[in-house]
Amino acid sequence: MNYRVIVEVTLREGIADPEGATIERALPALGFTGVTNVHAGKSFRLDVEATDESAALERATALAERLLSNPVIENATARLGKAGE
Amino acid sequence: MNYRVIVEVTLREGIADPEGATIERALPALGFTGVTNVHAGKSFRLDVEATDESAALERATALAERLLSNPVIENATARLGKAGE
Amino acid sequence: MSSAPEPLHRALGLTDAELGDIRNVLGREPNHLELALYGVMWSEHCSYKSSRMHLRRLPTEAPHVLVGPGENAGVIDAGDGIAVAIRIESHNHPSAIEPYQGAATGVGGILRDVFTMGARPLCVMDPLFFGELTDARQRWLVEGVVSGISGYGNSVGVPTIGGELTFDDCYASNPLVNVLCAGALPTERLVLGVASGVGNLAVLLGSSTGRDGIGGVSVLASAGFAGDDGAASLDDAKRPSVQVGDPYEEKRLIEACLALLDGGYVVGIQDLGGAGIVCATSETAARGGVGMDVDVTAIPLREPRMVPYEIMTSESQERMLAIITPENWPAVAALCAKWEVRASVVGHVVEPVVRQDGTSVGMLRVRDGFDGEVLAEVPAKSLADEAPLYDRPRRRPADLDAIRADDPTDDEPVGSPNDDLLALLVDPAWVYRQYDSQLFLNTVVGPGRDAALLRLAGPGLPHSERGIAISTDSNPRWCALDPRAGTALTVAESAANLACVGATAKAVVNCLNFGNPEHPEVMWQLSESIDGMAEACNGLGLPVIGGNVSLYNESGGSDIDPTPVVGLLGVVDSLVAPPPGWNWREGDAVVLVGTRRAVGDQAHPLGGTRWATGRGRRGGRVPRFDAVTLAGAIDFVAAEIARVCAGGTSDVTAVHDVSGGGLAAALAEMVAVTGVGVDVVELTGHGELFSEFPGRFVMATSDVEAFSVRAGAAGVPVASLGVVGGGRLRIGTMVDLAVGDITVRRRGALEVALALD
């Protein structure tokens, strides 16, 4: 079976996030107030062949941690996609 | 109230995704087989001040479409973060 | 279904008369696929049908020209067994919709034009035109375009060494993104985009083919924007035309193609640009006088369910078509495998068909499998070379005399010259800092000075001590008032820029950005501009070796100002020391070299200057182009600086030509860069401060007597301006500014305008 998995990669706590900070600074001028704590990350969608959901998640998590993120500065989480995602 | 929102920006259907394609091509050599349809996107986390959940989502969606993505090539979706996200 | 559907040919951008022409060519009714092939190949963008008859007036020949217009890039013999290929193109409409990808794919496209000739791309330049930065959308466009060029150019590994940056409201809905590329090759490796040798294979290299960019040339590049806000008014139908660039694919494609050429495996090679496979196959076949069978099923696809029309016309990026002999296929396949470049045999070169009257004609046949059904069969030449030529109506704008009469030279009130000068200073460093300008260790003068100067060296080239210099220039303000003189003066200004780095101009490429050619005023502008370019090139002895015409730069019915962009390529015979640049030193004498007064009826004309247009005065007259006077000063300066580059001793310590912002801006820029002030004599009013006519140079010398003697011997006027030193820029009683104020203002101007500060 093929399972759709969504991996999200975010910066680790304490690592500077210039992209998020820049967006946050720009918001008020563009008319968006009351938006704080902006953080920029990456997302990946992939189809993983596996026997069941938990096996798919496990494989995707390994991929996310070994390849899709750099553990020195990033965290990665994998979740199963909902229908149509 | 502050609501945590997670925005995901993906390339629209039919728009070439060289990053996703390159990652996918590299996977077998790295020992990851059975992974297909890899797509690379961006994610953002932000706190939105709003009266209720649906208002927060609405504001985040406007922000996502106007600022965080270019609708000509990208789709943006906003969802409420779960606790701790 | 609407009751009266638009006929298919019109939906494909063909007129009723063009449909008639197609019927005549074929002697029958075209089928849908055939019609679609003509639709893209006969589009304005591919066929130059509105401009071709005018372009013929440009001089194109010189002994050192190896390849003139008509090929993918022009090529000159630069000496020492090295040829230089150069080309410029526009990517205007794609950049208006998706600035990052539009600009990025523009870079990708121009590189392919150059390595198609067998040349390794050595540099890129990017003339850019936007609306005023007070508008947030313009700031978004600037950031997107610059990061697109940066993202693609840096990654693909070709340095971007210069360009231009112009802000004017006429570009607000229609920004211009032009990209120039030059490359070099051992002269004997020159290859052309020709298919020959019946039985040879057409091999498609690079990316798979998707639906991106279908109709790009006919829909996007050959029509204006309906509304006046670019993307927002763009209907969904145009959206699939947006392409995403893949510089990594292009980098491998460059290396693979150059390796194929080095191996001698290639008979002919052609890039896939606008109009994709149909363009590359029909052009190579037409040039070779042969036929070509293309198997649509052999083309690797990225998307399911693509139909032949989509496959044949898709503009998917990063693809090349190589013609090879069958014996070489294993070697080609192996080399491509090393570079991880996909290679597929998609066509066969076939005999031309002999007609009843004995003439033979190469047919482009699109087949469903090499032995399968013939889906389309048309003469290759009819697609590539036989689009109709239009002599579209031309009309001198009715209000032109009134506009010219509204001349700011005499009656525009003087403000504070200090403030006026500060307002003119913009350092484009924020742009070019984002570009790798140094790769290949050739960049002797990078972006930010008058012209870029490179050592003529690169992987695989014979050793040479020569250098090449390139400058891109335009002056839409002048061209709006007088496209003929404006264009001629633009060429002169570009030659002056080259002289500042010691180079002698050898060839011209141009990108003619104009409005809607169906407007007679626009056609008049185009025709005049071409005449002006011809006049300047004839007068300065320069061949035009290539170019690009970008029409339909209009939005909501209003056309951009005529914007011919020229790129001049020059050569420095011996480059062992850097030219002096702007680096004057305390105690040097500063002189103005060249005629102090413009030729014509006004000594210091202000029509079309940045000073005048900045105050909302867009009218006036444009200085006259006088080849003899201009060439005298330019040649003298080029020789003076060439001596420095060759390692000779010289009293010249600095040189900068007078252009945008006039003499005052030239002086201020030298002050800003050196941090050393200058005391200049009184000039004849703000006219002399801000007039922009070319062929004048600010030079600094440590021995003004010796310098003047040399200039006198060359018959070039020299006027003493003052002495370098101190912490202020003083110009008579008019200008008095602290060096620090100039430096800070100039450095920050762009970032402030972009609201990044």
Added chain:
Amino acid sequence: MTRIGVVVFPGSNCEYDAASGVTQLGAQAEFVWHSSTDLSGFDGIILPGGFAHGDYLRPGALARFSPVMEAVGRFAADGRPVLGICNGFQVLTEAGLLPGALQKNRGLTFLCQPTTLIVESTNSVLTSAATVGQELVIPINHFSGAYTCDDATLHQLEANGQVVLRYKDNPNGSRDDIAGVANVAGNVVGLMPHPERAMSTLLGSADGRVLLEGFVGAYVAVR
């Protein structure tokens, strides 16, 4: 003659420049394709600048899985000289051969400009011919050059003298102005600036020579 291997990944683009830098100093440079697994016979290895594997995913993220990297790891473990310039530095950190990581520049734009570097330590194959405190004008050319690491790593770097070069005016937001770091043994060095672009006054600066001279001479010391 000293033989330097210059590793070429698909997408590398400074390999010719790096080779030219060391050949100007009398060494012999040879390109090593990324699929190679044999580095025997080389006295030093350079991972040049560019965009290995397009820099897709993250700079260096895919390149570290190229077959050659295992051999580079062994070469480094043998105590032999390895130098990563710009993208090469990014690859070395991704591969775990150097500590820390390189993030996007503070200003979120690519930067190509001269910088002034201060030599912090001469205890590495790159800086052995320089003097502590020496100022060198060398260009940078990168989008992701902001050196990042956690506090503990920074502590260790400082304690061991592994910070070899610092920026005088931090251009990119690097932690503690770090421009180049070495491993504990000093035989593996990475830096974001391009010494090979500063080899001649014709091109603006010759200050990179002292660094590459140190590197080219380093194998003698190691042997």
